[in-house]
Amino acid sequence: QASLSMSPMNIFRHGADEEKAETARLSSFIGAIAIGDLVKSTLGPKGMDKILLGRGDVTVTNDGATILKAIGVDNPAAKVLVDMSKVQDDEVGDGTTSVTVLAAELLREAELLIAKKIHPQIIIAGWRKATQAARDALREAAVDHGNDDAKFQVDLMNIARTTLSSKLVTHHKDHFANLAVEAVLRLRGSGNLEAIHVIKKLGGSLTDSYLDEGFLLDKKIGVNQPKRIENAKILIANTGMDTDKIKIFGSRVRVDSTAKVAEIEMAEKEKMKEKVERILKHGINCFINRQLIYNYPEQLFGAAGVMAIEHADFVGVERLALVTATYTESVYDSRYRKSTEKNNASLSMSPMNIFRHGADEEKAETARLSSFIGAIAIGDLVKSTLGPKGMDKILLGRGDVTVTNDGATILKAIGVDNPAAKVLVDMSKVQDDEVGDGTTSVTVLAAELLREAELLIAKKIHPQIIIAGWRKATQAARDALREAAVDHGNDDAKFQVDLMNIARTTLSSKLVTHHKDHFANLAVEAVLRLRGSGNLEAIHVIKKLGGSLTDSYLDEGFLLDKKIGVNQPKRIENAKILIANTGMDTDKIKIFGSRVRVDSTAKVAEIEMAEKEKMKEKVERILKHGINCFINRQLIYNYPEQLFGAAGVMAIEHADFVGVERLALVTGGEITSTFDHPELVKLGQCKLIEEVMIGEDMLIHFSGVDMGEACTIVLRGATQQILDEAERSLHDALCVLAQTIKEPRTVYGGGCSEMLMAKVVSDLANRTAGKDAVAMESFAKALRMLPTIIADNAGYDSAELVSQLRAAHQDNKSTFGLDMTQGTIGDMATLGITESFQVKRQVLLSAAEAAEMILRVDNIIKAAPRKRVPDHHPC
Structure with missing residues (x-):
């Protein structure tokens, strides 16, 4: 109802803004050119990387599309270039950086021409003629080997190598080019990339990546299901197996007897059974569902010999449907709807601000220095724990006290915000998961490499030259380690x-x-x-x-840290064990929102008896399996425990989940939740179950288990x-x-392997011309820092010991290392100081890859923090 302003100077609503003529053009030019400048350092085979920080995630990449998708921009011209790069990525998958940089450079040239008073329309007319001429020249220069399979395959390999040359995997581009070409050729010209499924698994190195001729779904097969199906007929669904249950929102079911409750439960089961029967009519032997299947339907599928897989991820289900030439049943159309987020924030037309409010950016030397400081600080944090005389750390958190010198434990416990530090922390976790040791070594080596890189950059040596030298050094060190390895696997x-x-x-x-x-x-x-x-x-x-x-x-057996129940057998020979994860009270009357009205105490007693009958029925179904030991992940309760005891069955309740999983493994059984089909349940077996005393505690001992290699180590302290x-x-x-x-290959420890690799790298550097040699020598220095730190941590003169060790290796005493017991150098072969070749190799490769990744970074872009919407309707 506001009165209209008739002033000719105000035609916009209150709060709207306008930029005209040169101001508008300048704002657009600067916004678009800023986007081009942001990504142009990533262009080419030696382009640099960016670190993207957002909501706790760290992404290290030089992919233009990924960078531009991650940043939020308010400048409208910048948004045009970002959207253009997304279209380029969706259409052809590459060239996103090139298209952005070219558009920005055109606008940079246009800015100069406009400054010379050349009208924009004249510039556009000239550009159109130039575009047509360039297009014709490109068409004439193109080579077509489509009719020659051999030459065309060579073209594909060359294209893949060229595309990968600017990526992190450039050092292994031949390997990844082979994977890509082989995968695409299998499409037989269809070009449907949905048929190529990519799975990422932490561990190993990039060269361990491989192509599998089939489809991998990252799920486990259900309990009591067939583990192998030949000539599979698969029904892929997105359906709720519980949708036919009685669960009308807000409804209440009134019953006047326990028989009615049982009737309702049976009706629910019948609904599920009908649905399973309708599914089985499709003549399938494998059923894959996007949603949960639940125990009872899973049991019915198992009884019918059908493999049932639940909770398959949506992308995996869609792709599996594609590659198996089927379609997904009951998939909601809403999956195609993209939620739209209204942004009511006013646009910032400031030419100096292309990012959304709250976003931040660190550039060039500032970004690199920030990365170096973070990574080196992580290395300095754990390096005092390295070696046989390393020190411990005390970790305090939420009332717990941990005393340790284990690198993985320390780095898992600390919280870091610096992105480069996060890269090293994640690398140490992978090292721990893969080989179990070397977590401190890999972190310290990566930090020392970056310390050396910092010195070289201060001398104006470009990061890409350092990386090129490091790659040669890594290969030389790897070869030296392989040659020095000893294999006694046959003795x-x-x-x-x-x-x-x-x-x-x-x-x-x-x-x-x-x-x-x-x-x-x-x-x-x-x-x-x-x-x-x-x-x-x-x-x-x-x-x-x-x-x-x-x-x-x-x-030699398995110990379960539990006690046997009251009035249970304390010793079982030739045990047949049913391992379960089931609620013994699940058949009680507990319909959500229900109330049972009674008019006499007799009715209460009747309900209690009905509950007991339900429990008794479940116990009887369990006993039909012919067992003499029942182990449950959940509570068993007094009445069922009493029934098991009367039947001479040992009942153990509340067994911890890890213990139950491991017990199922070593006794050869399976964990089950349903008991209607004993023939489908795999029982565990062992020769003897008895109670044993350790210290002041009673534990249950399983001896003569099915898996003879199983054992338990009891630690006292x-x-x-x-x-x-x-x-x-x-x-x-x-x-x-x-x-x-x-x-089975082994190498010698005590700094011997590091000194051996450093010598080989230094010798190669002496034979190499140019700045690469300087980078290679810095790699050798970083390797020599590991024995230096080991000696420092022991309180010895590291300079003296390391110089003696270098001299020994120059005299071809290649098995010499540091003897930290005596504070001297010695022959590691004689002293028996031996390490795993696999651990050393993983330390070398992981540290080199992580250091290279951090060194390639020239920008850190931090996303704007998530806006908190105020709650205007508090409770």
């Missing part, structure tokens, strides 16, 4: 000595170093029982307060902190030994 006696030496070396830097022989024996014996499988899940570790570390022992650190130490030793069983 059992020597290989067992190697395993003992590796275990001792790994434990030398741990809390248990004073008892390393004892714990090395435990670790080697446990791993050798695995008979090469490397399945550490079969080794159970239990911690019990009391005694000393030397009281720790290995038990005076405090919980000692037990926790002993467990971490033992975990590292077990992981390294398991890796050595798979890859």
